[in-house]
Amino acid sequence: xxxxxxxxxxxxxxxxxxxxxxxxxxxxxxxxxxxxxxxxxxxxxxxxxxxxxxxxxxxxxxxxxxxxxxxxxxxxxxxxxxxxxxxxxxxxxxxxxxxxxxxxxxxxxxxxxxxxxx
Amino acid sequence: xxxxxxxxxxxxxxxxxxxxxxxxxxxxxxxxxxxxxxxxxxxxxxxxxxxxxxxxxxxxxxxxxxxxxxxxxxxxxxxxxxxxxxxxxxxxxxxxxxxxxxxxxxxxxxxxxxxxxxxxxxxxxxxxxxxxxxxxxxxxxxxxxxxxxxxxxxxxxxxxxxxxxxxxxxxxxxxxxxxxxxxxxxxxxxxxxxxxxxxxxxxxx
Numbered sequence: 001x002x003x004x005x006x007x008x009x010x011x012x013x014x015x016x017x018x019x020x021x022x023x024x025x026x027x028x029x030x031x032x033x034x035x036x037x038x039x040x041x042x043x044x045x046x047x048x049x050x051x052x053x054x055x056x057x058x059x060x061x062x063x064x065x066x067x068x069x070x071x072x073x074x075x076x077x078x079x080x081x082x083x084x085x086x087x088x089x090x091x092x093x094x095x096x097x098x099x100x101x102x103x104x105x106x107x108x109x110x111x112x113x114x115x116x117x118x
Numbered sequence: 119x120x121x122x123x124x125x126x127x128x129x130x131x132x133x134x135x136x137x138x139x140x141x142x143x144x145x146x147x148x149x150x151x152x153x154x155x156x157x158x159x160x161x162x163x164x165x166x167x168x169x170x171x172x173x174x175x176x177x178x179x180x181x182x183x184x185x186x187x188x189x190x191x192x193x194x195x196x197x198x199x200x201x202x203x204x205x206x207x208x209x210x211x212x213x214x215x216x217x218x219x220x221x222x223x224x225x226x227x228x229x230x231x232x233x234x235x236x237x238x239x240x241x242x243x244x245x246x247x248x249x250x251x252x253x254x255x256x257x258x259x260x261x262x263x264x265x266x267x268x269x270x271x272x273x274x275x276x277x278x279x280x281x282x283x284x285x286x287x288x289x290x291x292x293x294x295x296x297x298x299x300x301x302x303x304x305x306x307x308x309x310x311x312x313x314x315x316x317x318x319x320x321x322x323x
Contacts (some may be wrong), residue, residue, distance in 0.1 A: 039191070039194060075306045
């Protein structure tokens, strides 16, 4: 078998395998509708202080996390793909969260210790 | 290690649709995921610097003077919907429907361009309000963060138009579906970064 035909064979399998493991177009449309609804809810919440200032912030962060997770799981196929990809992305993501939470805590960003402006 | 042992080490991944690799997964896709993991650190730095200096500007304009939440909400919605057209493009090439692949790639590039046009309008409006990158800490951190994101979206549009052009010339057959998937991963990543920016920067007061 020549190199070209082998590559062609792998590529053929690539489209077939992906077709079987990825969700259907209807699932994608439903996911997009869900994301649009969550975005509308976020905007609504930002105008109405539900649960006070801290309550609104908590709600908004939870909704953003839900949207983030939904796009990664369905549109980026992390839910269906090989665990290696999940590990790589989660490593970078958790590292970023850890590093910057430590960075902001060290500079008192959460306590408002250094706040001066309006 | 003998050649036979090395060959045994290389996983037979023919059933997974790509040539054999040591890890058993596609090298190109793995590289893209590693790149996206590292991009989390880049955008993490930009977002946390914005948060660190929030409320520290001693001269205006301040965020409440310039933000137009309804306008940015529409922009966010447009970018979110471009993720849908991107997965539909991938689905089309996996179904060997090259005509629909081109339609969805072009739709994604158009939605991305609409988002960028909105960002240019927003930046121009901020400048008219007297906010530039030099005005105060808010201006510096805001323009750097959203500017970097805008550059990423623009690069994504270039990628999509390149794929569209390749498909028009018959250089993107269904066998190369993974190329579209990898470009899609990048596109969805700029979308999830905007999900975070939209909430943390615009909606949380």
